[in-house]
Amino acid sequence: xxxxxxxxxxxxxxxxxxxxxxxxxxxxxxxxxxxxxxxxxxxxxxxxxxxxxxxxxxxxxxxxxxxxxxxxxxxxxxxxxxxxxxxxxxxxxxxxxxxxxxxxxxxxxxxxxxxxxxxxxxxxxxxxxxxxxxxxxxxxxxxxxxxxxxxxxxxxxxxxxxxxxxxxxxxxxxxxxxxxxxxxxxxxxxxxxxxxxxxxxxxxxxxxxxxxxxxxxxxxxxxxxxxxxxxxxxxxxxxxxxxxxxxxxxxxxxxxxxxxxxx
Numbered sequence: 001x002x003x004x005x006x007x008x009x010x011x012x013x014x015x016x017x018x019x020x021x022x023x024x025x026x027x028x029x030x031x032x033x034x035x036x037x038x039x040x041x042x043x044x045x046x047x048x049x050x051x052x053x054x055x056x057x058x059x060x061x062x063x064x065x066x067x068x069x070x071x072x073x074x075x076x077x078x079x080x081x082x083x084x085x086x087x088x089x090x091x092x093x094x095x096x097x098x099x100x101x102x103x104x105x106x107x108x109x110x111x112x113x114x115x116x117x118x119x120x121x122x123x124x125x126x127x128x129x130x131x132x133x134x135x136x137x138x139x140x141x142x143x144x145x146x147x148x149x150x151x152x153x154x155x156x157x158x159x160x161x162x163x164x165x166x167x168x169x170x171x172x173x174x175x176x177x178x179x180x181x182x183x184x185x186x187x188x189x190x191x192x193x194x195x196x197x198x199x200x201x202x203x204x205x206x207x208x209x210x211x212x213x214x215x216x217x218x219x220x221x222x223x224x225x226x227x228x229x230x231x232x233x234x235x236x237x238x239x240x241x242x243x244x245x246x247x248x249x250x251x252x253x254x255x256x257x258x259x260x261x262x263x
Contacts, residue, residue: 037224037228058126059131062123062130063145063146066123066127066146067149069116070116070152073115073116073153074116076112077160078156080105080106080108080109080112083105084102084105084106084167087101087102088102088106088167088170088171099171102171103171106167106168109160109161109164110160110161110164110165112160113156113157113160113161113164116153116157117157120149120153120157124146124149127143131143131146158180161179162180165177165178165179165188175191176190176191177191208250211246212243212247215239215242216243219236219239219240219243222235222236223236
């Protein structure tokens with residue numbers, strides 16, 4: 001057996017030992033968490049009641065937080081777009097460094113809009129849960145305010161996204177697609193060159209890896225919450241469904257692309 005084979009065997013044994021150690025540590029950690037939850041519940045600690053107590057205060061400040069983050073995010077996205085649209089209009093068509101900065105800058109409004117899409121859905125869900133599904137802590141005016149904020153956020157998100165994409169298309173006329181188009185992402189991807197596609201694919205794979213780690217962590221949190229806060233099985237089920245969809249999609253697409261390589 002040469003040195004390379006010895007190193008491979010040693011590395012495989014080391015990885016196996018690390019994997020077994022992690023599994024044992026996870027089992028011990030899970031046992032300790034379960035035992036601690038059972039002990040506290042047996043001694044009258046009401047985790048669900050504590051969560052309800054905290055959520056009551058959260059719901060009181062939620063309307064103001066919702067207003068604040070909506071105004072700030074919209075102002076930032078619109079402000080950044082206006083700055084870089086003016087710079088794009090003033091570009092002399094020669095400075096590659098300047099246009100690179102502009103293209104990097106106009107990605108910021110899209111990033112804010114994408115992030116706010118998720119935040120808007122989360123805050124609106126909390127708003128509905130706190131003011132409609134549960135005992136209302138706000139009057140009817142605040143209930144209507146939540147709906148107005150939800151719709152207003154989606155309006156500026158779509159408008160800013162569309163303006164930013166149109167600006168990108170002016171800078172790069174080969175780009176195609178409309179934000180309002182159902183298959184926008186597919187059309188946009190097809191209009192990208194090979195270097196841009198490589199960036200998209202690498203970013204997508206890193207997002208997949210991050211999503212897998214996130215699903216593992218969130219599954220653990222929802223599993224523990226099932227016993228601590230009586231959240232039930234549904235949150236665990238939802239996380240596992242998302243995890244499964246990610247895995248199946250990646251496996252099927254990777255398999256199809258690999259087959260196409262050898263044709």
